Amino acid sequence: MSNSCGAWYEGDPVLENYHENEWCKVSHDDRFQFEMLCLEGASTGLSWKTIMHKRAAYRAAFNDFSIEACAAMTDEELEKLLSDASLIRNRSKIFSVRRNARAVRSIQEEFGSFDAYLWSFTEGRVIDGYWADTSQIPVESDVSREISSDMKKRGMSYVGPVITYSFMQAIGMVNDHLINCPYR
Structure with a gap:
């Protein structure tokens, strides 16, 4: 049990910055x-710390995550990334960026934006748990299961309900900062 919202990042300035400026915003x-x-x-299958410390390399490898640029990446470009030690060299994960970019483009065509699609699941409202202790924060929810299922139907990968819940936190659809957190 911890009533410190920042217990998961303590001592790591990269994660501290993420918690204070991006997480649940x-x-x-x-x-x-x-x-x-x-x-x-x-x-x-890895720690968020590992990924956040590789974030700059991911941005460089994937054109700052331009959806159009990622959707247009060739097999050769993606294969080349498998030899880049600054990334997680998992073929399925590397190729999922292009696959998911193409699915996001289709979503944008259908809904006008990826944002409109995502927030339609909560009718534009932030899900706020008002947690007092980190042990209360769930790892998935009914909404994350619903979004996950829909994204999978649209051809996306690496979007299980737990990853989707973390994603919802990352973009602020969910506010899981503890009630006593100054970054709430």
Whole structure:
């Protein structure tokens, strides 16, 4: 049990900056949302700390997560990234960036933006748990399961309900800062 919202990042300035300036902060920017979707997917089976320390390399490798640029990446470009030690060299995760970018483009065509699609699941409202202790914060929810299922139907990968919940936190659809956190 911990009533410290920052217990998971203590001593790491990269994670501290993320917690204070991005985590659970509302974003309506499709590019940022796509970046967080890709980074959360890359974190599957790994620590968020590992991914955040590789974030600059991911941005460089994937054209700052431009949805159009990622959707247009060739097999050769993606294969080349598999030899880049600054990334997680998992073929499925690397290729999922292009796959998910193409799915996001289709979503944008259908809904007008990735943002409109995502926030339609909460009717534009932030889900706020008002937690007093970190042990109360869930790892998935009914909404994350619903979004996960829909994204999978649209051809996305690395979007299970737990990763989707973390993604929802990353873009501010969920506010899981503890009630006593100054960054709430």
